[in-house]
Structure formats: structure tokens, C-alpha cells
Amino acid sequence: MLILRSGHSQPRTHRGHDAKFPGMAITYALMQRLEELTESEPDRVQIIKKARVTSINKSGNTVTGVTYEYNGETHTADGVVVLATGGYAADFGDGSLLKQHRPDTFGLSSTNGTHATGDGQKMLMEIGANGIDMDKVQVHPTGLVDPKDPTAKFKFLAAEALRGEGGLLLNSDGERFSDELGHRDYVSGQMWKEKEKNKWPIRLVLNSKASNVLDFHTRHYSGRGLMKKMTGKELAKEIGCGEAALKKTFDDYNAIADGKKKDPWGKRFFHNLPFSIDDDFHVALMEPVLHFTMGGIEINEHAEVLNSEQKPFEGLYACGELAGGVHGANRLGGSSLLGCVVYGRVAGDSASQFLFKRLLSGGASTAQQRLGQISLHIDPSTPGKIAVEWTGAGSGREV
Numbered sequence: 001m002l003i004l005r006s007g008h009s010q011p012r013t014h015r016g017h018d019a020k021f022p023g024m025a026i027t028y029a030l031m032q033r034l035e036e037l038t039e040s041e042p043d044r045v046q047i048i049k050k051a052r053v054t055s056i057n058k059s060g061n062t063v064t065g066v067t068y069e070y071n072g073e074t075h076t077a078d079g080v081v082v083l084a085t086g087g088y089a090a091d092f093g094d095g096s097l098l099k100q101h102r103p104d105t106f107g108l109s110s111t112n113g114t115h116a117t118g119d120g121q122k123m124l125m126e127i128g129a130n131g132i133d134m135d136k137v138q139v140h141p142t143g144l145v146d147p148k149d150p151t152a153k154f155k156f157l158a159a160e161a162l163r164g165e166g167g168l169l170l171n172s173d174g175e176r177f178s179d180e181l182g183h184r185d186y187v188s189g190q191m192w193k194e195k196e197k198n199k200w201p202i203r204l205v206l207n208s209k210a211s212n213v214l215d216f217h218t219r220h221y222s223g224r225g226l227m228k229k230m231t232g233k234e235l236a237k238e239i240g241c242g243e244a245a246l247k248k249t250f251d252d253y254n255a256i257a258d259g260k261k262k263d264p265w266g267k268r269f270f271h272n273l274p275f276s277i278d279d280d281f282h283v284a285l286m287e288p289v290l291h292f293t294m295g296g297i298e299i300n301e302h303a304e305v306l307n308s309e310q311k312p313f314e315g316l317y318a319c320g321e322l323a324g325g326v327h328g329a330n331r332l333g334g335s336s337l338l339g340c341v342v343y344g345r346v347a348g349d350s351a352s353q354f355l356f357k358r359l360l361s362g363g364a365s366t367a368q369q370r371l372g373q374i375s376l377h378i379d380p381s382t383p384g385k386i387a388v389e390w391t392g393a394g395s396g397r398e399v
């Protein structure tokens, strides 16, 4: 198995996230295991870092490998291809998929790494694969605006947990304007409405109880200059709405949470109350940001990439954010990594099956010869385990 990565050895660290987050802990463990295998079984597993795949090679409907650039030179790698090059939520260059399919989002900043330029989507469409739902691009409501660099094209994501623990979103009048726990597209939509009303900037405000629960987050964001601690009076001054207006927002919110008032935006779940002007707060500026692309390459349930006749290419699999149509029109928080794991495993199984079938059907000229290339090992110390090994022309590499 040959793994080509355009990045460094470590997996993508979510901007603002690290190994304290379960998803990252899992990713690091998987990467570590893979790196161990490159050392213990270098004939089976190789990783080439900083290699950029530039095209998918095929003969008829069968994919034969990839072409890639490495150290300023062009190389090819032959074999079955499993592509997992991610989404296009940072595709700001020439031939941008965002510009083509969602020009309205092209001017936004992104939470993604600079690698999320839709290379895989473009290479696969080049050979006749289908892009589906390409206009389904998720705009996350809470990108952290750095006061020192407010127009930065790449922004940190404010974790969902901040609103989950009772963070309020306030406009430039110090008023709420949404159910803070609504879906990402809804909250982003409400923020755009405030912009039209000239009520930006938007601030996310955590009271002291929520700040304590989110201690790791608030320290992390504060350390990067993206969040500030302040008193209620300082907050009213910073917003410029006056203390009375801010107090009214907090009193109304407490009454809504107590069931004494109805929330105009239908919020139903409340945490870390009450809000009081006499409290301390952690505060950050927020802007909607490009976050995820639901659109991508059409695959079937075996993670096989489909051609324009809706038939699978042979020896070509796609998974992860590259694959379109997995999450519908607007993905729910937390489900991308689930999709990566599910379709990653499906793609791996399908690729192994493909190689095994090819070995059995075409790896040698006669059945007798093929049988000679395959050896079965039954280890009495591990009952139920059978190992199959083979050699010969059919034992192609996975790329």
C-alpha cells in the first residue's frame, strides 16, 4: 500500500482543536499505527509525504494508478486507487469549485486547511466521474474573528460546545437574534439578516458559569487573542449598547429560560444560567465561515466511484469529504468523521476484494499455477484465524 499525502506526517489538526478532542485522539492513534507499519513492514506500507497527486490514470474504464509530483519531479504509481483528498471549502484559486457552484460563498473566510482545494473532485471529474450536490456548501456561523486581522481568509472555528453550554450571540445593539442552538445554516442565516440591518459585529458571550465549564476552550482562544475576558459593564461599553439594554437582554433571556416568557426564536434548551450584568464574561467576535462541502464525487454503497453511465470504474474508490451525497443538504455536527470512518472502511474492504478477485481470475495463466501462488497458513495457537498470502502478477499495490 502506497500512501501519497500532500501534507506533513501529522493528520490535519482542526484549527483550534487538538488531541484533547476525541476525534483527534482517534486520528493520531490511526496515524501512529500506520507509521509503525511503514517501519515494521516497509514492503507492504509506504508513505510519501509532500507528494501532490495531479491525475488519475486509466485504461478504458479501469483505473491503473496516479501521477504525482514529488521533489519537483513527476512520478507514477500503479495500482488500485483509494482517493481521500477532502473537500473544497478552501478552494480560492483558479478554477475554483466554490466560484463555479457557490459564487455567493467565495468571498467568505474558511475554517479549513489550505489543502482543501477540491483536487480530488477535479481530477475525478476530469476522467468522467460525476460531481453531485456541488452547490451544497456548509457555512458555519461561528468563525472566530481575530481583531488584529479581521479579514484573514483562514479563521479558527469556535467549537459548537460554546453555544451548547449557553453562549449567547448578540448583535451591535446587545440583542439576541436567534435560537443559538439552531442548525448551522439557520444561525448563519440569522446572522446575515443582522448584517443587512447593519447590526454587526456579532459577539459570542459566555457567562462565568459557562466559561468555567469550557475552561480549556476559553484559555485556548484567549491565548490566541481571539477571546477576551471582561465585566458586564465593560461588555456593554465594548458593544456600545449601554448597560440598560444589555441588562434587559439578560433579564429577558432568564425569564424565557424560566418559562415566564416565550422565546421569539423558539429556543428550548438552556444551560449555565442566570445571565447577570454583574457577572464576568468571555467574549469573541463571530462571522459565518466556509466549513464543509456536502457536494463531491458520486460513489455507490461500496465506495466505488461511478462513471457517467452510473457504472463503477474498476479499481477506483473515494471516501471522506471527497465523496458527495453522504450528508444530504446540510451535515450535522460530528457526522463527518463518522462518514470518513464508515466509507473509509468500506473503500478499504472493496479495494481488497477487488485485488483478491483480480488475483484469482487473472494473476496466472492456469488455475494450477494460480493455486501455486497462494498459500494458506493455519496457526493452531490462534484458533479460527487463517492467513492467506500470495505472490505474482496479480498482487498489485494499493495507492
Ligand SMILES: Cc1cc2nc3c(=O)[nH]c(=O)nc-3n(C[C@H](O)[C@H](O)[C@H](O)COP(=O)(O)OP(=O)(O)OC[C@H]3O[C@@H](n4cnc5c(N)ncnc54)[C@H](O)[C@@H]3O)c2cc1C
Pocket (backbone or CB within 6 Å): 004, 005, 006, 007, 012, 014, 015, 016, 017, 023, 051, 052, 053, 054, 084, 085, 086, 087, 111, 112, 113, 115, 116, 119, 120, 157, 291, 292, 319, 320, 321, 322, 333, 334, 335, 336, 337, 338, 340
Ligand atoms: C476546524 C474544523 C473542525 C471540525 N470538527 C469536526 C468535528 O468535530 N466532527 C466531525 O465529524 N467533523 C469535523 N470537521 C470536518 C472533518 O474534519 C472533515 O470533514 C474531515 O477531516 C475530512 O477528512 P478527509 O480525510 O476526507 O479529508 P482531509 O482531512 O481534508 O484530508 C485530505 C488529505 O488529502 C491531502 N490532499 C489533498 N489534495 C491532495 C493531492 N492533490 N495530492 C496528495 N494529497 C492531497 C491533504 O493534504 C489532506 O492530508 C471539522 C472540520 C474543520 C475544518
